[in-house]
Amino acid sequence: MVSIHLEANLLHQVSLPFLIVHGGADKVTDPSVSELLYRSAPSQDKTLKLYPGMWHALTSGESPDNIHTVFVDIIAWLDQRSQPTSTEELSELEQKAKHDNHQMQQEQTKCNA
Template sequence: MITSVFASQCEYNAISYNDQMRLRTAVELLKATKDIESQLEKISSPLLILHGAADQVTDPHVSQFLYEKANTKDKTLKLYEGAYHSILEGEPDDRISTAIKDIISWLDSHC
């Protein structure tokens, strides 16, 4: 049921791209991803990572990988069960509220 609701919301998203990815775009995304992966150990700033555990666009394991590789002691990973790619839009109000509270709480703890 939730998946069908998510799919129907995607259909009405004006900025959602529904065609196949162009080859050049895919190649550039792969190059950028490899470049980012090779530099993750350089991340030394405080880091807050939020990710929907049901994300069908970006695998939540990517955020876990970023969390593990980032070279900072001050890092937080929040996975939201049942949430999709855009955790602050198109999700149930209580889930959006939880994510916003988590962001505010993290920012407050770093000010």
């Protein structure tokens, strides 16, 4: 079984940041599997979000309010990790933005010619 293989061999290797979202009433995958991943992974940046009463398909099989809640949580988690943390990173982002804007202007000039 895949689950047993993951538990025995791979969970201790997960070191990148990760977010786990899991329905508390999930009947397909027991929430304890996500809890095990959270506890076992050595990542310093990990988040487990359990949604009580929600099922397996958090972004399609739930009420619109529940789906919205899950997406808000995912986007907030990503936003927190995508902000520049140093002047150097900001400088790189600014340079990329200038480069991208320049390329877009060139493309528009070609289209208008």
